[in-house]
Amino acid sequence: MEYKFTSYNLEDTMELAENIESEKFPNMVICLTGDLGSGKTMFTKAFAKALEIEEEITSPTFNIIKEYESGELPLYHMDMYRLDGKVSNLGIEEYFTKKGITIIEWADMIEEYLPKNRLDIKIKIVGEEKRVFILEPHGKKYEQICEESI
């Protein structure tokens, strides 16, 4: 089952992130894919704000993983864009069982390492500000989130 959400501007994208955040639980994994500038980092920033994380979320392009501990739950923000196949020594799987929430940009780069239960979100650029979000939940908890936040 796929869920479609049309965003007409940044505010719509932020609202979607806030709605999903309101259904959060420990170990939640959100996998974002979509072209450069589609809104993966904007979604993550809005999610972090809703979590009440104080630090500014910056793109973890050079670090691959950044951890933020000041919110209601820890947030592990990953960006796989510059990965170059080094995934095996990153210890990524460890994060999926920690208590925090993992959000992965360019998650399609590490498809085989992703947990079975997760929320996949594909973002398509339709116009300057228009985006289509396709949410694909894997597992009961994530299905429920989609039903309640779309």
Ligand SMILES: Nc1ncnc2c1ncn2[C@@H]1O[C@H](COP(=O)(O)OP(=O)(O)OP(=O)(O)O)[C@@H](O)[C@H]1O
């Ligand atoms: N509806 C929208 N939702 C999200 N972002 C939007 C929207 N309309 C315009 N934008 C703009 O698109 C850009 C999205 O940038 P963002 O850094 O989030 O993309 P990204 O998917 O993380 O790209 P990258 O692959 O380079 O990391 C921002 O400049 C944002 O203001």
Ligand SMILES: [Mg+2]
């Ligand atoms: Mg980004």
